[in-house]
Amino acid sequence: MRATKLTVAALAVVAGLSLTACENGEDIAADPKPVASSPTEAAPGGGGDTDKGQEGSAAGTGSDEDRTVDDCRTDELEVSAENVTIDGDTVGTVAVTFTNGGGRDCTLTGYAGVDLKTNAGSLSAERTGEEAPSIVLKDGKSVSFAVTYPVNDSGGSGVDVTGLVVTPPNETKSVTLDWPGTSLPVTDGSGTPVKVGPIGSAGQGG
Missing domain, CATH: 2.60.40.10 (Immunoglobulins)
Known part of the structure; x- marks a missing residue:
């Protein structure tokens, strides 16, 4: 009779552990770790009309460093x-x-x-x-x-x-x-x- 009681008690302990493990697994599945996110900033808007033609900005190789005559406009x-x-x-x-x-x-x-x-x-x-x-x-x-x-x-x-x-x-x-x-x-x-x-x-x- 004593052996039978011990066996029943052992089964009860095992069942309790299994139930706890299952519940913990359900808790983890039901409450996943949240994924951090950040808002995406909108790209800056483009500039205005840039169709102005190529600038003639290259200086010549002529020697006129001391000139007093301004550039032509x-x-x-x-x-x-x-x-x-x-x-x-x-x-x-x-x-x-x-x-x-x-x-x-x-x-x-x-x-x-x-x-x-x-x-x-x-x-x-x-x-x-x-x-x-x-x-x-x-x-x-x-x-x-x-x-x-x-x-x-x-x-x-x-x-x-x-x-x-x-x-x-x-x-x-x-x-x-x-x-x-x-x-x-x-x-x-x-x-x-x-x-x-x-x-x-x-x-x-x-």
């Missing part, structure tokens, strides 16, 4: 462009001319900024790397620089140029002109086919 210059390509050339040339109408002498140094507006997007001209001296442009006088580009001889329509955006050296204000040249050939997009020479690279007018 966009509002003082009359800007024009003409096609000066010679028939039969595989490279087209557009001459861009600055005429000083500001009532004072002023200085042009280096390269102007040049961008072409096309039906495939904006295209920035690369500088030729030629020496770019400083030029004092007398009031009423003119000076020109060259923009060169490959002539489209594919027989197709090519890339249509819809505008020529010019920014005088050391200025940020641009002038948009009609493009007097022809269309550009379609390229693989590996680089710009348009080059811009320094001030004076297309000769200086009177």
Whole structure:
């Protein structure tokens, strides 16, 4: 009889331990550790319209450190462009001319900024790397620089140029002109086919 009581008591203890373990397991499952989270900040909004054309900010290599003549401002210059390509050339040339109408002498140094507006997007001209001296442009006088580009001889329509955006050296204000040249050939997009020479690279007018 005593053996039977001990066995019953042992079973009761085992059952109690099993019940406790099960309850603890249910508590853990029912109350998982919370996952920390933090709010995501919204990205800052974009800026405004940035279609201002390329700045002509490169200084020339000319020696005029002691000059007293100020830089030419966009509002003082009359800007024009003409096609000066010679028939039969595989490279087209557009001459861009600055005429000083500001009532004072002023200085042009280096390269102007040049961008072409096309039906495939904006295209920035690369500088030729030629020496770019400083030029004092007398009031009423003119000076020109060259923009060169490959002539489209594919027989197709090519890339249509819809505008020529010019920014005088050391200025940020641009002038948009009609493009007097022809269309550009379609390229693989590996680089710009348009080059811009320094001030004076297309000769200086009177």
